[in-house]
Amino acid sequence: MYVYDEYDQQIIDQRVAQYRDQTKRYLAGKITDEQFLPLRLQNGLYVQRLAPMLRIAVPYGTLNSTQLRKLAEISRHYDKGYAHISTRQNVQLNWPKLEEVPDILAELAKVQMHAVQTSGNCIRNVTADQFSGVAADEVEDARPWCEIIRQWSTFHPEFAFLPRKFKIAVCGSETDRAAVMVHDIGLQIVKDDNGDTAFRVLVGGGLGRTPVIGSVIHEQLPPRHLLTYLEAILRVYNQLGRRDNKFKARIKILVRAMGAEAFKAKVEEEWAHIKDSALELSDEEIARAKSFFTAPEYRDLPAQDMQALALESADFARWLNHNVHPHKQTGYAIATLSLKTTGVAPGDITAEQLEAVAALGEEFGFGEIRSTHQQNLVLPDVPQHQLFALWQKLVELELASPTVGTLNDIICCPGGDFCSLANAKSIPIAEAIQRRFDDLDYLYDLGEIELNISGCMNACGHHHIGHIGILGVDKKGQEFYQVSLGGSQGLNASLGKILGPSFAQDDIPDVIEKVLNTYVDLRQEGERFLDTYNRVGLDPFKERAYA
Amino acid sequence: MPKIIKDAQVQDDNWVLWRDSETLPDSAPVIVPLNLYLAHREALAKLGEVGVMLASDESPKALPADTLASLPVIAIDFPKFADGRGFSYARELREQHSYQGEIRAVGDIIRDQLFFMSRCGFSSFALPGDELEEALASLNDFSEVYQPDTRQSLPLFRRRSA
Numbered sequence: 001m002y003v004y005d006e007y008d009q010q011i012i013d014q015r016v017a018q019y020r021d022q023t024k025r026y027l028a029g030k031i032t033d034e035q036f037l038p039l040r041l042q043n044g045l046y047v048q049r050l051a052p053m054l055r056i057a058v059p060y061g062t063l064n065s066t067q068l069r070k071l072a073e074i075s076r077h078y079d080k081g082y083a084h085i086s087t088r089q090n091v092q093l094n095w096p097k098l099e100e101v102p103d104i105l106a107e108l109a110k111v112q113m114h115a116v117q118t119s120g121n122c123i124r125n126v127t128a129d130q131f132s133g134v135a136a137d138e139v140e141d142a143r144p145w146c147e148i149i150r151q152w153s154t155f156h157p158e159f160a161f162l163p164r165k166f167k168i169a170v171c172g173s174e175t176d177r178a179a180v181m182v183h184d185i186g187l188q189i190v191k192d193d194n195g196d197t198a199f200r201v202l203v204g205g206g207l208g209r210t211p212v213i214g215s216v217i218h219e220q221l222p223p224r225h226l227l228t229y230l231e232a233i234l235r236v237y238n239q240l241g242r243r244d245n246k247f248k249a250r251i252k253i254l255v256r257a258m259g260a261e262a263f264k265a266k267v268e269e270e271w272a273h274i275k276d277s278a279l280e281l282s283d284e285e286i287a288r289a290k291s292f293f294t295a296p297e298y299r300d301l302p303a304q305d306m307q308a309l310a311l312e313s314a315d316f317a318r319w320l321n322h323n324v325h326p327h328k329q330t331g332y333a334i335a336t337l338s339l340k341t342t343g344v345a346p347g348d349i350t351a352e353q354l355e356a357v358a359a360l361g362e363e364f365g366f367g368e369i370r371s372t373h374q375q376n377l378v379l380p381d382v383p384q385h386q387l388f389a390l391w392q393k394l395v396e397l398e399l400a401s402p403t404v405g406t407l408n409d410i411i412c413c414p415g416g417d418f419c420s421l422a423n424a425k426s427i428p429i430a431e432a433i434q435r436r437f438d439d440l441d442y443l444y445d446l447g448e449i450e451l452n453i454s455g456c457m458n459a460c461g462h463h464h465i466g467h468i469g470i471l472g473v474d475k476k477g478q479e480f481y482q483v484s485l486g487g488s489q490g491l492n493a494s495l496g497k498i499l500g501p502s503f504a505q506d507d508i509p510d511v512i513e514k515v516l517n518t519y520v521d522l523r524q525e526g527e528r529f530l531d532t533y534n535r536v537g538l539d540p541f542k543e544r545a546y547a
Numbered sequence: 548m549p550k551i552i553k554d555a556q557v558q559d560d561n562w563v564l565w566r567d568s569e570t571l572p573d574s575a576p577v578i579v580p581l582n583l584y585l586a587h588r589e590a591l592a593k594l595g596e597v598g599v600m601l602a603s604d605e606s607p608k609a610l611p612a613d614t615l616a617s618l619p620v621i622a623i624d625f626p627k628f629a630d631g632r633g634f635s636y637a638r639e640l641r642e643q644h645s646y647q648g649e650i651r652a653v654g655d656i657i658r659d660q661l662f663f664m665s666r667c668g669f670s671s672f673a674l675p676g677d678e679l680e681e682a683l684a685s686l687n688d689f690s691e692v693y694q695p696d697t698r699q700s701l702p703l704f705r706r707r708s709a
Contacts, residue, residue, distance in 0.1 A: 007691050007703060018688045022659060030678075035657050038629055121629070151693045151703070157666035158638055158696075161631025227702075238635045239606060273643055278695050278705055285704040 001062050001368060002147045002292045004112045011155070012109045015116060019043050020102035027099060042122055042160065044090075044115030045101055048420050054093045054101060055118040056108060058371050060128035060146040060170070061089035065367040068358035070111040072351040078104050083354065085339060085347040087411055087460055088167075089127050089371045090118055094418055116154055121162045123153035123234070127169045129177040130372040133293055134334055134380045136326040140189045140197055142172035144289035145226065148281065152227050159234050163241035164249035166234070167206075174491075179373065181205050181213050181493035182465060184251045185233060188491070192220040199226060203233060203263065204255030207459035211495045212252040215260035217267065224281045225271075231279065232271035236263070296366040296381060301331025304384035312388050318402035318440060319391050333384050335364075337377040337394060338401040338409070342434040345427045346412040347375030356397050364390045373462075374411055376404065407449045407516075408434050411462055415455030415472065416479070422455035424472025424479035429453055429508055436509040437516075446516060449529045450489070465489045467530045468515065469496045470508065481508055485515065485541055486533045497538050499545055511545050518544045550679055552661070553649070553671035555686055557679045562598065562620060564653060564673070578622045578651070581605050588614070600624055600653065603632050607640045618648055623669075625654035634667045641668035641697040658682035662689060666696040 004012070019039075026036045040047075044055035056071070071091060075083045078100055084092040096104060108114055118125050126149045128142040129135065149168060153159075159166070171178040172189040180186025186202035198220035205214025221229055233251075240258075242248045255263045310317035325334040337357060339347050349357075361369045361379055364386055370378035377399075382390055394400035403409050410433065413419065415426030430453055437443060452466030456473075463469030469484040480502035487496030503511050516529075518541045523532045533541070551560035565572045568580040571587055575595030584591060584599045591597045598620035601607065610621075621640060623633040633652065640646040651671040652664050658681075661672055665686055674682055695702045 005707070007707065010691050011689060011693070014689045014691075031657075031659075035628065035659075039659055121631075154693055155663075155689065156694055157663035157692075158634045159631070160663055161629050161634065161660075235635050239632050243630055243632075278701050282705065285707075288704070288707075 001064060001143075002059075002289075008151075009109075009112070012112070012114050012116075015114065015155075016102060016105045016109050019105060023099065023102050038120050038161070040098075040101075041120035042117055043101070043105070044118035045098070046119060046420075047098075048094070048418055051095045052098050052101070053418065054096045054104065054115060055086065056091040056093070056113060056115050057118045057125040058090050059150050060126055060132065060143055061130045061371045061373075062143065063369045063371060065358035065361045065369065067111045067113055068354045068361070068369060070107060070113070072354035072358070074104055074107055075354070076351045082348055082350045084345070084414065085349065085371050085375045085377065087347075087373050087375060087413065087462055088125065089130070089373055090125060091371070092414075094414070119165075121164050122160050122166065123156060123162075124165055124167045126150055126153065127167070127178055127183075127373065129171050129173055130370045130378050131177060131325065131334055131380070132172055133295075134327050134329070134332075135173050135175075135177075136328045137175055138173045138328060139191065140172045141290075141293055142170040142178070142189060143293045144286070145172075145187070145189070145223070146170050147292065148226065148285070148289050149230070152230070152279075156234075159238060162234075162238055163243050164246070164251075166237070166251065168230070176490045176493075177372075179462070179465065179489045179493070181491065182207055182211070182462075182489070183214065185230065186214050187226075190220065192222075197223055199223065201229065204252040204260070206250055206252045207462060207464050208250065209247055209457045209459075210250075210252065211459070211464040212256065213493055213495070214252075215255060215263075217260060217264040223286060224283075225275060226281060227279050228274045228277060229267070229271055231274060232267045235270050236266045240266070295329070296368075298329045298332065298381070299383070301383055301385070303330050306384070309384070309387060315395075315402070316388055316391050318444070319394075319400055320387065322402045322406065322444075323400070323404045324387065327381070329381075331384055333382050333387060335379045335382045335387065335390060336372070336404045337379065337399040338404055339376050339399070340403060340409050340434070341398050341401050342408070342438065343431065344398075345414070345417075346410050346430050349377070353397055353399060356393075357399070360390065360393060374404075374409060376409075402440065403443060405448050405450075406443045407437055407446055407451050407468075408443060409450075410434065411450070411452040411466065413454050413460035415453075415461075419455060421458055422472060423457075423474040424455050424481065425505075426453045426455040426461060426470075426472060429470060429472075429481065429505065432505075432509050433512055436513065446519070447528050451512075452487075462489075463487070464495045465493060466496065467533070468512065473502055475502065479505055481505065483508075483511060483515070483545070485538060486530065488530055499538065500542055501546075514544045514547075515541050551651075551671055551673055552679055552683065552686075555665075555683065557683065560673075562651075564600065564622065566600075576619075578620060581609060585611070598622060598649075598651075601633075601636060602626075603630050607636050607644060607646075610644075612644075615644055615646060616648075618646075620649040620651055620671075621646065622651040622653045622673075625652060625656050628655045628657050628660060634663065637664070637668040638697060658685045661685040662687070666692065666698055668697040
């Protein structure tokens with residue numbers, strides 16, 4: 001992974017000092033609440049329902065064991081002994097004290113971590129496929145490009161006060177695991193007509209109140225132009241994006257209002273001024289970025305017969321089937337550690353578990369851990385012959401729920417229990433569903449289903465792109481839930497359609513059961529939930545759910 | 548005499564910011580709104596030194612190319628400090644129009660914006676309040692930056708590899 005040099009370290013250390021001074025002046029009454037708001041947000045600090053929330057950046061979901069141990073230590077000392085993995089691969093603390101945040105940042109800086117631009121109307125922490133660098137279906141590793149973008153976007157002087165937040169995601173494989181279609185900018189690494197690396201550039205995708213699939217404005221952008229092209233897009237958006245209405249301020253609204261072609265023309269006009277400037281990437285810089293992401297020292301391991309491995313035990317076989325993905329290096333595998341144990345808020349992890357995962361990362365890999373936007377953790381380099389030993393340890397740690405990719409691998413925002421934006425609670429809904437569908441054989445029979453829950457229109461739980469989406473709404477002061485079907489992520493992303501009038505909290509498990517029964521009754525051989533939905537449409541589900 | 552932060556110092560300021568876009572001022576040096584300037588260039592020139600203020604929705608593209616270089620000062624207004632359009636306008640003035648004169652940030656600005664503003668090409672800051680000396684420190688929040696800007700022509704990656 002990327003390692004800071006003296007420049008990176010100095011910038012992060014000076015950021016800590018800057019924020020410490022800002023906090024001091026705020027507490028002394030020299031900065032108003034309104035003025036402090038964007039300053040603290042650009043450092044990931046929200047003021048929530050019960051306490052502040054600090055969002056710590058995990059650039060493109062990559063962590064090492066030292067960083068996990070530091071997070072454990074911080075969560076114990078400054079918080080309540082646990083942390084939360086967010087739907088943007090970041091780590092959140094739910095109970096820090098505002099006056100102690102500068103100290104937390106100083107601790108993070110010791111392990112090359114920070115909370116820079118994890119919130120606020122600026123370029124947010126860039127996200128990527130959690131399997132970057134190890135996935136069997138990879139075109140090219142996204143991480144060097146993410147690091148180049150991270151440095152360019154960090155404290156960019158021109159784009160700290162954009163009309164609204166701005167999210168960039170990069171995907172380097174054929175299967176999109178970074179949701180590039182629904183980001184402000186999505187970058188998909190492709191090979192151009194000569195077989196060289198290029199970027200397919202999408203703009204104006206997004207979830208939230210107005211979900212939109214992004215538009216392609218460049219099919220094959222040569223890599224040396226990556227930063228100048230991004231800068232041109234941001235410059236157009238900064239000047240023309242709406243600032244009169246917070247709900248219409250995202251770039252998707254601008255692109256839709258102008259039309260993608262007209263937007264592209266504006267970008268090209270700005271780009272012409274800077275295309276050949278010093279910001280054009282040099283071969284040396286690209287090589288430098290790539291040098292941090294070379295393959296670790298893999299051993300020459302024979303490929304294991306996975307079916308034979310599965311004979312160890314039925315429980316292990318389940319985990320192997322659902323939580324392990326193919327690795328590009330023979331003899332290795334990618335293991336997903338589930339943070340979806342029933343009874344625990346999706347994405348929550350205790351300090352003890354963080355430390356244990358740090359040790360597992362060293363024992364069963366090269367000390368690297370990934371976080372995912374599905375709110376799980378990943379050990380990217382596990383020797384296949386050690387999978388059983390790893391699984392046994394994960395069972396003890398309650399990180400082995402063999403439900404990755406099933407209905408119970410729920411994506412869920414913190415919701416009304418924590419978040420002051422939420423209209424409704426989301427964690428109890430996730431738990432009620434997990435309790436209702438606790439039979440593993442039934443879950444496996446249902447197959448691949450993505451169920452996503454958001455507590456409000458801001459859609460942190462990505463409900464629009466869940467095969468089943470649940471959205472908390474406020475109806476005359478009561479918490480209700482709207483169900484949508486047929487959303488999906490990936491390169492053929494689609495947005496879910498609303499089933500009908502919203503439901504009371506207690507009815508949700510029954511409604512989901514009716515939806516699932518409809519699928520089971522109607523499915524044809526080999527059809528996933530999404531396939532059946534796409535074939536039969538919304539009506540059969542609707543009839544049953546409201547019968 | 549009012550004070551302003553200019554060229555990284557607290558200085559006396561004799562420019563009057565004339566926000567009235569209907570009637571002409573009667574003395575100079577004065578900074579006037581763009582529409583007043585465009586409508587009364589000749590009359591204003593007779594007053595003496597005149598600068599122009601761009602509102603947050605007025606891009607530098609609206610300035611007449613023939614006189615842009617001779618303007619002693621261009622002010623960019625921030626109706627709210629979180630309205631960041633002016634950051635792009637200042638860069639455009641410096642980098643696309645090669646404007647060499649004073650670019651002044653006016654309106655609802657806060658000291659925590661000074662570092663980014665100065666990187667975008669602002670050379671003076673009409674900061675509300677009276678703690679200007681203290682605010683100077685914010686011009687130096689960072690001693691190293693990743694991106695090229697109007698003060699540092701090379702991105703860090705080109706200096707790192709040198």
